[in-house]
Structures are given as structure tokens and as C-alpha cells.
Amino acid sequence: MDYLPEHIESARVLMTIKTYPSLSQKYGELVCTAGVCNGKLVRMYPIQFRDLSDYQKFKKFQWIEVSLQKRKKDFRPESYTPVREIKLCEHISPEKDGWSKRMKELSSLTMHDNMRELINITKQPPYPSLAMVKPREIIDFKIESCSREWTDAQKAYFQQPDLFKDIGPLTLRKLPYKYSYRFVTKDEQERTLMIEDWEIGALYWNCLNDADGNEDIANQKVKEKYMAIAGNPNTFFFVGTTLANHVQAPNPYIIIGVVAPNSSYNPNIVQPDLF
Numbered sequence: 001m002d003y004l005p006e007h008i009e010s011a012r013v014l015m016t017i018k019t020y021p022s023l024s025q026k027y028g029e030l031v032c033t034a035g036v037c038n039g040k041l042v043r044m045y046p047i048q049f050r051d052l053s054d055y056q057k058f059k060k061f062q063w064i065e066v067s068l069q070k071r072k073k074d075f076r077p078e079s080y081t082p083v084r085e086i087k088l089c090e091h092i093s094p095e096k097d098g099w100s101k102r103m104k105e106l107s108s109l110t111m112h113d114n115m116r117e118l119i120n121i122t123k124q125p126p127y128p129s130l131a132m133v134k135p136r137e138i139i140d141f142k143i144e145s146c147s148r149e150w151t152d153a154q155k156a157y158f159q160q161p162d163l164f165k166d167i168g169p170l171t172l173r174k175l176p177y178k179y180s181y182r183f184v185t186k187d188e189q190e191r192t193l194m195i196e197d198w199e200i201g202a203l204y205w206n207c208l209n210d211a212d213g214n215e216d217i218a219n220q221k222v223k224e225k226y227m228a229i230a231g232n233p234n235t236f237f238f239v240g241t242t243l244a245n246h247v248q249a250p251n252p253y254i255i256i257g258v259v260a261p262n263s264s265y266n267p268n269i270v271q272p273d274l275f
Contacts, residue, residue: 003077006070017257020201023154039108041130056086063089076129099261116187129241135183138230142180195255234261
């Protein structure tokens with residue numbers, strides 16, 4: 001039985017995942033996006049988000065309408081290509097009882113509480129690659145230095161002539177740090193997964209600006225924010241695999257979305273919306 005039809009005309013998708021942009025030699029600046037369609041998670045690729053017109057730029061937890069076609073070169077069942085223009089629909093704001101409405105829309109999905117079991121499922125047909133994970137405990141937030149420049153291969157898209165499109169200059173800044181959560185689930189094994197959601201990149205650049213360019217101060221502020229999120233007992237992750245690592249990596253997952261429902265979802269939690 002198919003996960004979803006190969007072609008979904010005028011699909012309604014509640015967008016829940018948007019990662020920090022990366023560079024592709026073929027497509028330029030890309031964002032990994034995913035959401036809920038007909039009660040199941042779907043990945044939409046490729047999307048050059050910053051090249052979209054303003055009337056197509058969706059927020060997280062916004063419904064969109066778009067036609068989707070299953071990606072032939074991607075065996076993961078959730079992977080689709082948008083084949084028509086994105087139409088923005090209603091946004092579920094976090095205000096008032098917004099978080100309760102958001103979580104209701106996610107109620108058809110399984111909330112995994114055991115990473116070992118999830119990885120075992122991932123390695124078997126139909127090879128699911130997107131999931132929600134509820135950590136039993138978030139132990140720490142790790143910060144690691146990484147390359148500060150895009151590779152020549154990544155920059156190649158912006159260095160080629162294109163007679164049909166004004167590509168423009170490369171303006172995307174590469175994050176000079178990798179951020180990860182160290183956590184445990186029901187299997188009691190400590191794991192460290194990198195966080196690649198849009199907010200963490202935006203938060204770093206905002207904190208760096210506020211700190212007048214002091215990276216240590218900026219990173220301390222980022223850590224404080226994410227450890228505050230870790231203290232919210234309702235916090236959970238959207239996780240996803242990469243196509244290259246799905247089969248061969250012992251744990252192919254990265255965190256592509258950190259979700260921290262605020263006090264409107266649970267009145268016993270006094271937790272501001274940090275973003």
C-alpha cells in the first residue's frame with residue numbers, strides 16, 4: 001500500500017519544518033521543508049525559499065495549497081516535488097489557544113519516545129524518514145566550530161551564467177557553528193543530534209548583532225534559549241534523514257525542527273514562545 005498517491009493535486013499541507021538554508025550546486029540556495037498532508041508527513045524538495053515571491057513565503061504552522069509529485073530518485077516515501085505555485089492559506093498563530101489547535105493537527109502522527117525502535121523502523125520498508133520524537137530528557141546543548149566558508153562546489157551555482165534567470169550574487173551566510181542536543185529517550189541511550197532548523201540560524205545572527213560581533217556572547221545566548229526550551233516538558237523534535245545516510249548510517253537522523261508548545265497548550269507550563 002502506497003504511503004500517499006504519487007501525484008497529489010492541490011494538496012493542503014500544514015507546514016511544520018523549515019531548515020536553515022544550504023547551498024546546492026544544481027539549485028543554489030535550498031531549504032528543507034516538510035509538513036502534514038492528509039494526516040501524514042511529507043517532504044517538499046527542492047524549494048528555493050528566499051527566491052519565492054512574498055505571496056508564497058509561508059510561515060511555520062501555515063496551511064498551503066500546492067500540487068505534489070513523488071520524487072522518482074528518492075526512495076523515501078515522504079519525498080515529493082512541488083509542481084505548481086504555492087498558495088498561502090490560513091496560519092495557525094500561537095496566540096490564545098493556538099498551540100492546542102496546532103497539536104490537534106499533529107494528532108494523526110505517531111509521537112515516538114524510543115529512538116532505538118524508530119531507527120529500526122527506519123531501516124525497513126517502506127523506509128520512513130520523517131518523524132516526531134519526544135525526548136525523555138534533554139541533557140545538554142552542544143556548540144562546535146565548523147567551516148566558515150561555503151565550498152567551491154557549493155558556490156558553483158552562483159558562478160555560472162544563466163541566460164534565462166538572473167541568479168544574482170551569493171548572499172547566504174554560512175553558520176560557523178554546529179548546534180546539537182544531547183538527550184535520551186525511553187531506550188536510555190544518550191544520543192547527540194545536530195539541530196538544523198531555521199530558527200537556530202536566525203537566532204545566532206540576531207544574537208551576534210546584539211553582541212556587537214562577539215561570537216562567544218552570541219553563542220551563550222543561543223545556548224540559554226535552547227536550554228530554556230529543553231526545560232519545557234512538552235518540547236519535542238521533528239527529525240529527518242538525509243538521502244545519502246538513510247541506509248548506511250547507524251543513526252541517520254538529524255533534528256530539523258524543535259517544537260516547544262507554550263502555556264496555551266498546557267496551562268501548567270509558564271513558557272514564552274522564544275521565537
